[in-house]
Amino acid sequence: MKTIKLAIFGLGVVGSHVVKLLEKNSYVLDNTKFKIVSISAKNKKKKRNFNIKKYSWFKSFPELLKNDKPDIIIETIGGTGKNINDLYKLCINNKISLITANKAQLAEKGHSFFGSFDEKNLFLGFEAAVLGAVPIVRSLEQCILPSKINSIYGIFNGTTNYIISQMYENKISFKDSLNQAIQNGFAEQDSSADLSGRDANHKLLLLSNLSFGNRFEFSKLNYDGIENIKLIDLEQGLKLGYKLKLVSISERHSKRFYSSVAPCFIPENSIVAKTDYEENVISLEGENFLKTSLVGKGAGGYPTATSIISDLKRYITYSKEQGVFKIKYENMPKALFIDNSKRVRPYYLRMSVLNKVGVLKSIAQIFAQKSISIKSLIQLNTSNEKIVPIIIISDSVDVDKISQVVKNLKKTNFLKKEISVIRIEENIG
Numbered sequence: 547m548k549t550i551k552l553a554i555f556g557l558g559v560v561g562s563h564v565v566k567l568l569e570k571n572s573y574v575l576d577n578t579k580f581k582i583v584s585i586s587a588k589n590k591k592k593k594r595n596f597n598i599k600k601y602s603w604f605k606s607f608p609e610l611l612k613n614d615k616p617d618i619i620i621e622t623i624g625g626t627g628k629n630i631n632d633l634y635k636l637c638i639n640n641k642i643s644l645i646t647a648n649k650a651q652l653a654e655k656g657h658s659f660f661g662s663f664d665e666k667n668l669f670l671g672f673e674a675a676v677l678g679a680v681p682i683v684r685s686l687e688q689c690i691l692p693s694k695i696n697s698i699y700g701i702f703n704g705t706t707n708y709i710i711s712q713m714y715e716n717k718i719s720f721k722d723s724l725n726q727a728i729q730n731g732f733a734e735q736d737s738s739a740d741l742s743g744r745d746a747n748h749k750l751l752l753l754s755n756l757s758f759g760n761r762f763e764f765s766k767l768n769y770d771g772i773e774n775i776k777l778i779d780l781e782q783g784l785k786l787g788y789k790l791k792l793v794s795i796s797e798r799h800s801k802r803f804y805s806s807v808a809p810c811f812i813p814e815n816s817i818v819a820k821t822d823y824e825e826n827v828i829s830l831e832g833e834n835f836l837k838t839s840l841v842g843k844g845a846g847g848y849p850t851a852t853s854i855i856s857d858l859k860r861y862i863t864y865s866k867e868q869g870v871f872k873i874k875y876e877n878m879p880k881a882l883f884i885d886n887s888k889r890v891r892p893y894y895l896r897m898s899v900l901n902k903v904g905v906l907k908s909i910a911q912i913f914a915q916k917s918i919s920i921k922s923l924i925q926l927n928t929s930n931e932k933i934v935p936i937i938i939i940s941d942s943v944d945v946d947k948i949s950q951v952v953k954n955l956k957k958t959n960f961l962k963k964e965i966s967v968i969r970i971e972e973n974i975g
């Protein structure tokens with residue numbers, strides 16, 4: 547029987563559960579088994595949920611290579627620091643394959659080493675880095691990619707989905723929901739990467755590379771987070787048949803692409819809208835298979851560790867010609883993006899305006915100046931006689947035009963307080 551030697555770097559939530567899964571199960575495939583030869587983390591003295599004395603602890607990379615050179619390093623540290631860069635270089639220079647849960651490093655720095663992994667025929671597994679336990683990389687590579695994919699979309703971050711779900715269920719503000727999510731262990735004290743949409747964007751980039759065979763560059767992608775969402779908009783959206791979600795979308799438009807992470811209103815009966823709390827969902831649309839969706843746990847020790855084990859199995863059957871993204875990185879063209887004017891959607895705008903004759907006419911004129919029709923205008927009940935909240939649903943319009951309308955509305959003296967602007971994605975299924 548062949549034995550694949552593993553080194554595990556990072557023994558926190560994910561890394562420790564990889565050790566536990568490997569200790570609990572003797573995974574054997576194609577007459578191959580796996581053996582942990584060394585482990586490491588920041589603090590050797592820290593209490594772990596397994597016995598570290600069973601494994602050799604490496605303090606430095608030279609020590610890691612000297613002891614018992616691994617075939618695969620499993621990286622579950624996270625971040626984009628120098629130590630992570632050095633680890634990736636170590637793999638490339640010493641022909642060691644890598645399995646990682648670290649989407650930040652892959653999405654932000656991956657462009658500088660994907661080619662080297664391909665050139666050296668090294669396996670780079672990232673199933674755990676995208677959507678936790680949802681087996682999307684494997685499904686794409688083995689089942690879906692023979693068909694052309696036209697769009698991928700879904701919920702790629704469990705923390706923000708948990709916060710939004712609690713807002714709906716408990717009728718609480720974003721801030722209160724965030725605090726509850728921290729207390730319940732579904733958000734960290736510093737959840738900025740989750741809240742800002744950056745984390746979802748990391749995953750969207752990797753899945754777009756794989757789905758479309760183009761290189762998506764992090765610096766070219768737009769993402770927006772949920773820090774400014776308001777309970778009143780969630781409630782008003784429901785009355786119109788929409789649910790608000792942090793939606794990640796990547797679409798093919800002939801030879802160009804559209805990519806976005808943003809809070810959007812989507813039909814409340816869609817699969818994506820019905821995916822609540824820490825669950826993630828990805829839907830793919832394309833030729834032949836039409837549409838398929840996968841839903842599951844996007845994070846957590848055992849769910850994410852399961853994806854790392856899945857990558858171990860994938861390593862055994864990995865074809866050297868394959869490349870990190872199914873085709874060699876050097877053969878993947880840079881993704882080009884459509885102009886904003888090429889993609890139009892209805893928008894929801896909520897604002898508070900002076901209760902004065904002529905105000906509604908002025909609003910209509912501001913929309914008309916940009917050739918945008920108003921689909922509906924709803925005046926909300928209020929006890930305040932001087933200021934009235936209104937909701938406008940615009941006709942389909944591009945983001946630049948709606949931004950100009952908002953800018954012009956802000957210049958008026960009848961607009962009071964903030965203005966909420968939310969894109970409506972009617973086609974999300």
Ligand SMILES: NC(=O)c1ccc[n+]([C@@H]2O[C@H](COP(=O)([O-])OP(=O)(O)OC[C@H]3O[C@@H](n4cnc5c(N)ncnc54)[C@H](OP(=O)(O)O)[C@@H]3O)[C@@H](O)[C@H]2O)c1
Pocket residue numbers: 555556557558559560561586587588589590592621622623624625629647648649650674675678844845846847850
């Ligand atoms: N948690 C999840 O559910 C989840 C899901 C999907 C993907 N991921 C990704 O998986 C990665 C790990 O996440 P996690 O939640 O497991 O993190 P974590 O619990 O914070 O664990 C990080 C581990 O890395 C070690 N570490 C930190 N800095 C180090 C350094 N300079 N040198 C050596 N070791 C160092 C820590 O050591 P000590 O233990 O000694 O402090 C700890 O064992 C991240 O990229 C994350 O985005 C996590």
